[in-house]
Amino acid sequence: MNGHVIRKSYLNFEGMKTINIIGLGNVGFHLAAGLKTSSRFRLQQIAVRSLEKAENEVPKELLVTDVNALKPADITIISVTDQAITEVSARIPYGNHLVVHTSGTSDMGILSDKNRKGVLYPLQTFSKGKEINFDTVPFCLEAQQAADLELLRTLASSLSRSVYDITSEQRRSLHVSAVFVSNFANHMYTIGSEICKEHSVPFEILLPLIRETADKVGYMSPKEAQTGPAVRFDEKTLRAHEHFLTNKTYKEIYQLITESIQNV
């Protein structure tokens, strides 16, 4: 029988938990991709506003254009803008199922009361142009009912090694922190690349520095890791840089962050 043993569950999709996703933005797109290889969860349907772009990204047969057309699923994941969460959750045609949002900012409570509520917040920066290794993505979970929290844990653990129970309050502070360490850090990269472009220096020279700066805070606190003219109170260099910067906004940012570094 060796080599011919097929587990009863092998082609039995019946035993798998089903997932619906509403919204195919950066988060929905990558969650859909992450679920592709799951042996315990099956992506059942994805609700999108328009088929046009979505058809190039996921199999057509999964797509519906109306939230109302969704069939009941064990977990429904809403990954739309914060403003739309309440309204979208109210349009779900079934009740008493687990419905979660993926927002860092919004309370669990903003979900419609017709379903059981939860949050599945993947703390990562998602862009459609780059694959994500879900293995290290921290998932922040919250649910009204213990059994639902357990189900979310099973889902998150099937995607990642890093799963946390996080309250709405804690999630809010994590999200603000994430804006600083990711969105704002990335904008510092944008300014750096603009300066390079303006002076015909390849931005690539800065990549090892960018990576080392990020890597360092895994070894020491960011406060200990701080280097550069601001923390050295190197006034001569600070004045030279301010003089160098002709863009008014960049100059303002330079002055404000320098001051903030010096006051830590």
Add this chain to the structure above:
Amino acid sequence: MNGHVIRKSYLNFEGMKTINIIGLGNVGFHLAAGLKTSSRFRLQQIAVRSLEKAENEVPKELLVTDVNALKPADITIISVTDQAITEVSARIPYGNHLVVHTSGTSDMGILSDKNRKGVLYPLQTFSKGKEINFDTVPFCLEAQQAADLELLRTLASSLSRSVYDITSEQRRSLHVSAVFVSNFANHMYTIGSEICKEHSVPFEILLPLIRETADKVGYMSPKEAQTGPAVRFDEKTLRAHEHFLTNKTYKEIYQLITESIQNV
């Protein structure tokens, strides 16, 4: 003879080029460490202001406390604050040797005329608490004379795979960019960690996000990589975050960078 062949040069230190380092700050310290294993360059002397700390960091016999006590070396590397470079270079007791500084901001010309001038600028963030893999550190080189530039290239190539000829003008713009992408990005990490501390959330949860954000700009431009409420013009979240931030400086930084992201 197998196993008994020793190259003539094996214990012949005579053939090695000699290096003096002036200053044992973050850059001098790591350059000294990087030179340790070189087979072509030998660290001859290190001039420091006080022996006390330096004796714990490098072998005592390499140390002198007076620049005037340095013996002539093939390359003298000045890694002191920008303000002190001119004065320190004038105190070197020998003439017509290659003397370089490691500054991102200062012109090559600020070095004293008594020696041949050059620049060896390692574009990386150095802290004494973390080892550096020099292999990927970009070295930006400049020299008055072609033979000296060639010698600097040999030195830099013995430490790193990434060596560039960069003019003083280009180096200045690289340094300003480096302040944004490294010093200022790191300060964003500091603010994130302060917010986490204040709300009893472990900063570690943010490390995968920090690494992915840095990694991403190796695959797409920082402008394309931008995510978050600012670039989405998600006014509800932006207002919620501003309301959340009680620290006046953090709030100001939040508003200024958000505005800058939206105007890119």
